[in-house]
Structure formats: C-alpha cells, structure tokens
Amino acid sequence: MKRTRFAGTLLAAAAAVTLSLGAPGNAGAAEKTLKLHHLNKDDPFDNATGAMATVFESLVESGTNGSIDVQTFPAGQLGKDAEVVQQVKSGVIQSGIHSVGGFASTYPMISVLDVPFAFPNISTTYEVFDGPFGERLSKDIMEKTGIKVLGFGDSGGFFHFTNSKRQIKSLEDMDGLKIRTMGLDTHKTMVDALGAQPTAIAWSEVYTALQTGVADGQMNPVPIIAFANFNEVQSYLTLSGHLFTPYVWAINKDFYDSLTEHERGVIDYAAHSAIVAGRGLNRIIESSKERGLPALEANMEVYAMSPEEKARFRDAALPAVKELISEKFGAEGTEMMEAFLGAIETASNN
Template sequence: MKLTIRTLRVAAVSLIASSCLISPAMAAKTLKLHHLNNNDPFDNPTGAMASVFKSLVESGTNGEVQVQLFPNSQLGKDSEVIFQVKAGVIQSGIHSVGGVAAAYPLIGVLDVPFAYPNISTTYKVFDGPFGDKLAADIQDKAGLQVLGFGDSGGFFALTNSKKEIRSPEDMKGLKIRTMGLDSHKAVIQSLGGQPAAIAWSEVYTALQTGVADGQMNPVPIISFAKFAEVQDYLTLTGHLFTPYVWTINPEFYASLSEEEKGVINYAAHSAIVAGRGMARAIEASDRGLEQLKKTMKVYTPTAEERKAFKEMSQPVVMKVIAEKYGTEGVEMMNAFLAAIEES
C-alpha cells in the first residue's frame, strides 16, 4: 500500500484524537472497593455505603478517582480479602469484624455482650475518641488505615429452626453459627449452645442443610439474607453490636492529593451515615421485622429475661477476652466500656 501525505496526515489526526479520548481514563486513579452484600443501596447497609461512596468520590474528584465495586464477597472470603487490601491488590474494603480479626485479632474486645443501652450510643462510641484510638491501633498493628466504622444492621438477634428461645436454658444443644471470633463463640457457649464458625457466604446453605440450627445477626441482615426461608424462630436479644470496619490501603491513600484525600474522607463519612440510616429504615419497615413476622415466630425478651442472658454471658466473655488478649486486651476493653459509659 502506497503511503501518501494525505494518508499520513489522516493517521496522525486519528492518533491524536484517540489519545485525547483515552488520556483521562489513563490518568484516573482506580479504587477497587470490596463489600459483603448486594450493590443495591436500598437493600442493605454496605450496598448503601458503597453506592454513596462511589457517587461522591467520582463526582467530587471530577472523575480523577474512579471507584470499582466488588459486592457479594466476589473477591473471596472477608478474612482473605482484608489481606488483599493490605497488600494493595485492591484499595479498600468494608469488612465484618470476623474478617478484620484475621489481620487484627484484638477486634474481639468489642464483643462484650449486652454492653450498650441503645443504638445511638454505638455511633457516639465509634465516631468519638475511642473510635480514633481503635483505628490508630488497627493501623499500627495490622497496617490498614481505617476510614470509619459502619453499622452492620443494629443489635444482634438469635434465629433457629428448632424452638423458641426465651431463656438461656432454651439455648442448650442448639448449633449456632458464629463468626470465627473466640468472643462470639464464648457468647454462645456461655448460654449453653454449640458455636459453629462458618464463613458468611456459606451460612444460608448451612442453615438449610442443618449443619447449623441457627445464627445470630441484626434484623436487616436476617431479612436481606432471606434466613426466614430456613429459620422459624427469632428472638430479639440485642446482645451484640458489631460495626463494619472500612479499611483503605495506606500507600494508596498516601498517593492521593490533599484534595482527593479530603473527598475520600468526606465520601466515607457520608456513606457511613447513609448506611446507618438504611439499617434503621430496613429494620423498621415492612422489609425488616414486619416482613420476618409473616413467617417467623418473633419473641422479645422481658427485662428479667435479658438480665438472665447478660448475667450468664457477660462475665464469661470478659474473662475470655482477658485470657486471649492479655493486658493489652483488657486495657482496650476497659477503654471501650468507658466510652459507652461516657456516651
């Protein structure tokens, strides 16, 4: 083929035009964000958090930082993905405390049962000085920067397929799924149940096949995970609150401009507020407790019954925390309980 001046000019113009089109994309920084559930912002708290974060970051940086979402644990188990964030394979993750425990075992000090008087106290604790202390310790020991602490759906409830739970005695013999935390296992053991550590992605099948009789999670999670299809009884014990821990790779964060860091911080804070609001809305709507009541027998323990649960479980779990984490764990646990008292 003979190359003419006209052909060369056309080729040159095409090359320049194409380079102009792709240069913004090439220049953009990509933040890959892992989370545990569907991307639908109206379906669950992490979906709301991830969607709001993506929108605010991309608009706030004029597209210079692009956010790619990886929902439903598609990159692996939470306890594995947290090390992907640490290594910089992906840049960020919204993790359960069970996932965080793989890199930062001390997160188990948050599992003192029946510690909070109400849900608003949880926000004050994790948005205040104790949250800052915990975030700094996670970065120091695990090498992961923390953007904030989200709401995984509120206080935990117990479900099972065998019988109604009104007292600790009703827990005897029940196989209850927990995260892999010793503190979570201790809660179930202290009440006479048998803990079964099962990965989140496998919980529904475990309940369906009888590998586990029950599980413990907040109402919104029980609802959107469709556990009502394989569980018959729900007891609103309110025994635990476990935050989502939002991490980001420190090296990636350091590579951002000061303006981009500001956008990331603002977007994460706004997303956490949105996730909390979604958790409360689902809990109170016909997609939450009202929906579960249609197929599950729901029971709310009396003050006396809650006291019995607390008296059996709290001392045992605090002892486990002291034995497992030593002086350092006791200090962090006491700081946690003091923050609750102050709030």
C-alpha cells in the first residue's frame, strides 16, 4: 500500500512539473500580486523549493486566468528566513516557504517536531503532515501568529550525520565530535545527549566551518548534503535518519481572505500539488547517480545504521528532547508533542 502511494507521489510530481513548464500564457492583466519567498534556486529540477515555487506559480496563474500574478523571490533575496516570516505576517509580502529554523522565531512550538528517531519511513511523514495532526498544527499556528499555513513540504528527507573524523557506527563514536546544528535548542539538546558537542553555525558559513575544522560534522538530508558539496569536506556519511523537519508554507491571512472563493480554491490546490512535486523531486535527487546517495558514495564512506543501533541513539536522545519540550512549552507543548507521536503511530499502522 505504501509503495503504491509513493509511486503515485512520483507520478504526480512529474506531471505537476511538466504542466508547470508547458502551461499556456495567461489571458488578461493580473489584478492581484502574490510575492513568494523561498530558500533556494528558482530551478524546478535543482531543489524542492524551486520545484514547489515553479509548479505553484504556473497553476495559480493559469487557474485564475491571470487574475493573480505570482512573483517568486528565491535564495533569500528578501532577507533571512526568520525575517521573511515576519514580512509574511505583516503583509509586506504574501507568502513564503520556510524552514523550521526560520519559522521557529515566530512560532517557537514548531520545535515539538524535533523528536528524534520518531518516523519509521518517509511515507509516514506525508501521512502525518497531510492528516489531522497537520490540520491541528496549522490551526494552532494561525491562532498564535495570525499566519495561515498552506501545507508542509519536504525539506529533503531524513537528516543524517556526516563528519571528517570517523564513521559513526555506535553511540560511543559520537563522543567529542563537534556537530554543526541550527540555532534550535532541540537540535542542540539532541546532539549533546548523544555525547557530541553541538555547534550552532549559520548556514552560509557551514562549508567553511567544516573545511577549517571549526566543526567536525553536520546533519542534513542527502539532497542538501549533495548540493552543498559537503562531500568535498566530509569523509563519512552515517545514514541515521534521526530527524525530519518539514518546510512550512505560510500565506498572509488578510491577503488569502481577500481572494474570491475560486481564487482561494486554486491557491489551495496549487500549494498541495507543489508540495507533492517537491516531495517527488527530493526522492529522485536522493536516488540519482549524479546528485544523490550514489554520487556521495564515490568519495565518502557510507554506513547505514541498523535498527538496534538506532534504538540506542533514540534511547539516549529522546528523554532529553522530550524533557526540554515539556520545560519550554509546558502542558500545551507536551500535549502537542504527544499528539504528534500518536499521529506517527497511527500512520505507521495503516
């Protein structure tokens, strides 16, 4: 069943990208402008946000007969991700595809998603974020920030560890490694609980930090490791699959409410289709000989953790992260975290 859904995801992704590239021109002048921020290059075949933005732009403009003009601003042109979340909230721009790290400055409780080793496989992440839990999280974001969420995208798949010192095959191999993290307390707590030394470094500085030894390693999904060329400065890749952090696709609520019912329907459909396209592209990149795991294997030693090894890592990190979430967000955060874990269990048993 899961293989069927996954195949459908890839077919839908390919169809959406093809449609976006072959869409006819719009009739009439645009009445409304939607400025869309995303984090990477505006290339639908290079990265997930590029695919998402391209598909969304095409489907919105064609579906509204050009009444909405989508203008994309890739690669952080409008500022740092956290700053652009505020631009979306205030209506300076209309929409953004944000990292969890960027979104956390506006909605800190997004950190409940940082439970380590929570997901058994990638298809389960889609079921959780497209299902009742995703709706609950979106509603809570709306209530606390006033930002409407269009959906949750795939930022590259599961996070894995890389480093330049040694292969990580056991918990003891983490001892003393300086691991770059985002500035999220949950990420730093997890790395610390595993026996390594968390080192918060801005994304723009990570390659240099790894090259110079300021950090020994880092953690990211395979597509990001590949396009950031970390294989040039890292010798070991450990397929740990310890985290999944989605993109949060936000839209200004006042702008959304100002649209006609038909336009809102097009926006919703286009965002969903774009998210499917991004997911499919990430799986393709992850597996490709030129840009994915096979390419990284050419000059990195790759090791896949066994279930038993993952269980040891999970037992070491999970209590510390759960305690942090409970301390930081109280009963409300604990309840949201438990709802998240319950949704994963339900999806895993389907």
